[in-house]
Amino acid sequence: MLILSSPSGAGKTTLTRMLLQSKALDLTLSISVTTRARRSSEVEGIHYHFISRKQFESLRDTDALLEWAEVHGNFYGTPSEPLEAILGQGRDVLFDIDYQGARQVKQKAGTDVVSIFILPPTMRELRARLERRAEDPPEIIAKRLENARTEISHWAQYDYVLINDDLQRTFEDLLAIVTTERLRTPRLKEGLGAFVEGLLNEPGE
Ligand SMILES: Nc1ncnc2c1ncn2[C@@H]1O[C@H](COP(=O)(O)OP(=O)(O)OP(=O)(O)O)[C@@H](O)[C@H]1O
Numbered sequence: 001m002l003i004l005s006s007p008s009g010a011g012k013t014t015l016t017r018m019l020l021q022s023k024a025l026d027l028t029l030s031i032s033v034t035t036r037a038r039r040s041s042e043v044e045g046i047h048y049h050f051i052s053r054k055q056f057e058s059l060r061d062t063d064a065l066l067e068w069a070e071v072h073g074n075f076y077g078t079p080s081e082p083l084e085a086i087l088g089q090g091r092d093v094l095f096d097i098d099y100q101g102a103r104q105v106k107q108k109a110g111t112d113v114v115s116i117f118i119l120p121p122t123m124r125e126l127r128a129r130l131e132r133r134a135e136d137p138p139e140i141i142a143k144r145l146e147n148a149r150t151e152i153s154h155w156a157q158y159d160y161v162l163i164n165d166d167l168q169r170t171f172e173d174l175l176a177i178v179t180t181e182r183l184r185t186p187r188l189k190e191g192l193g194a195f196v197e198g199l200l201n202e203p204g205e
């Protein structure tokens with residue numbers, strides 16, 4: 001499970017898209033439910049499942065969410081069932097969730113989780129990116145910038161922290177993290193066990 005978090009506008013959705021487009025990585029996105037209104041660029045079932053507050057409460061109260069949080073005045077959560085199906089196929093899952101959700105997933109899934117926090121190079125650039133994106137009205141941008149400092153204060157709970165100045169460079173750092181994490185001994189154990197057994201049973205001549 002690979003988690004990307006950042007203050008709004010630092011670039012995690014852009015980087016998520018780049019990671020998903022990289023066929024060699026073969027990552028699957030965890031599609032969250034949210035009570036936020038859909039942006040014009042977003043598609044139901046691709047970016048989010050857009051649901052009502054009542055539907056959200058019903059999912060939350062029936063333990064159908066692995067984690068959930070209130071962010072910028074809206075509710076967001078990760079549905080457990082599709083996630084379990086993806087993990088059951090042995091696939092790696094990418095999460096675009098906030099620090100509260102990251103903490104809950106870490107508590108529940110522990111060593112199966114790798115978390116990455118994306119920082120903007122400056123607060124001025126963060127504002128500029130939100131304005132250039134032109135997806136949210138000024139009052140929503142103001143709220144997101146106001147929340148950014150609290151979100152950034154949680155950077156140290158993450159396994160990795162990247163400063164997203166140059167997009168391509170940040171993407172390459174992400175690729176390096178995924179490649180390295182996949183090579184960790186505990187993640188290779190099943191396949192390696194059989195390989196080592198075969199190796200030790202070879203006569204060696
Ligand atoms: N390294 C970068 N340099 C310049 N612009 C960038 C960079 N990374 C992302 N952007 C741009 O910044 C804007 C915000 O990026 P993005 O939507 O990915 O942010 P986000 O962290 O997912 O925000 P949110 O949490 O609000 O969804 C987009 O217009 C994106 O194209």
Ligand SMILES: Nc1nc2c(ncn2[C@@H]2O[C@H](COP(=O)(O)O)[C@@H](O)[C@H]2O)c(=O)[nH]1
Binds near residue numbers: 006008033
């Ligand atoms: N804890 C969770 N946070 C989530 C989830 N899905 C998205 N998010 C985070 O919310 C903010 C705002 O997202 P936006 O799409 O409205 O810009 C951002 O930090 C996301 O990472 C979730 O399922 N759980």
